[in-house]
Amino acid sequence: MTTDQYAAPPEHRSGLPERVNGRLAPEPSSVIPWGVRVGAEAAWRLIVLAAALWLLLRVVATVQLVAFAFVVALFATALLRPAVCRLERSGLHRGLGTALVIVAGFAVVTLIGWFVVWQVVANSDDVADRLQEGIHQLRSWVLRSPLHVTDQQVEQAAQSLSDAVGANAAKLATTGLQGATFVAEFLTGALLTAFSTLFLVYDGPRVWRWVLGLVPAAGRPAVAAAAPYAWRTLTAYVRGTVAVAFIDGLFIGLGLYLLDVPLAVPLAALVFLCAFVPLAGAVASGALAVLVALVTCGPVTALAVLLIVLAVQQLEGHVLQPFILGRAVRVHPLAVILSVAAGGLAAGIAGAVIAVPLVAVANTMVGQLRRAAHTESQEIRKDQV
Secondary structure: OOHHHHOOOHHHHOOOOOEEOOEEOOOHHHHOOHHHHHHHHHHHHHHHHHHHHHHHHHHHHHOHHHHHHHHHHHHHHHHHHHHHHHHHHOOOOHHHHHHHHHHHHHHHHHHHHHHHHHHHHHOHHHHHHHHHHHHHHHHHHHHHOOOOOOHHHHHHHHHHHHHHHHHOHHHHHHHHHHHHHHHHHHHHHHHHHHHHHHHHHHHHHHHHHHHHHOOOOOOHHHHHHHHHHHHHHHHHHHHHHHHHHHHHHHHHHHHHHHOOOOOHHHHHHHHHHHOOOOOHHHHHHHHHHHHHHHHHHOHHHHHHHHHHHHHHHHHHHHHHHHHHHOOOOOOOHHHHHHHHHHHHHHHHHHHHHHHHHHHHHHHHHHHHHHHHHHHHHHHHHHHHO
């Protein structure tokens, strides 16, 4: 038997279709079942999309401070731009209107920050005294509770806490250095946000036209038509979130004030800020308010604060969120939970803050592009008929 018997047939060597039992063999791709072929086509496209998304996230993580500052500037622009447009329609020059709105916004934020800091400084002595008294009351309550805790066990727990603080003094110093770095990064981000907000409020349409020029010409009309809907969604989200956060902070702060809990105003401001983090923010700020009430006023006041926080959160979940945000931001609660978790894992608190509005805007944009594509396909079918 020679080696020629193992060689490929002449048809295969010459590039012609291969024959099986004297008949032309089908193409290999035509033998693969239709479902497998569709799955393979979808799989490699999903792989490309996942790789592009991963690369985008890596780039954003590299310039996280700049990206977060720009997104916050977008939120501030969505809040301030309508006021500039009203002033411009009333006959005021756009530059002067932008300056007035920016200065007014900066003044409001500065006054709120100054008032909160002033409240903290003014109540620091009272808080220290009430903290010692609250700790003493809490200790007495623990000793009298059904937990059967002895005075010796309380002393041992306090000593263990003191030893842990002393043993971790070096770590606390490192944390202080990290805090200084955080302050520097915060100031840098605040400056970037301020400048970005200024230029977006003043020259937002020109910036959008430049971004639109990066879109391929074939898809440019559809993106230009969908963009106003996405911008309305972002504006509605920012306005609604500010309104909900203000109501939360007002009612919880009023409850703390009536219960004579110290630092009621700073805690109300913290509740306002934490309301921008969906789900987790309300829980964290409420827990902190209850903890402050517990260590300064005792268990009874802490229980009353807990009831107030739960009542406000129920009001937010069943009344404020559906009526203020529900109509403009149509995002399923599961999508909210997953987006907050993914944003928190990717970029910490900053990622959790911007995750939901970005998902809402993307949902609106994709929906409008899908409707535009469906309308275009129907028009093509009518022309063909």
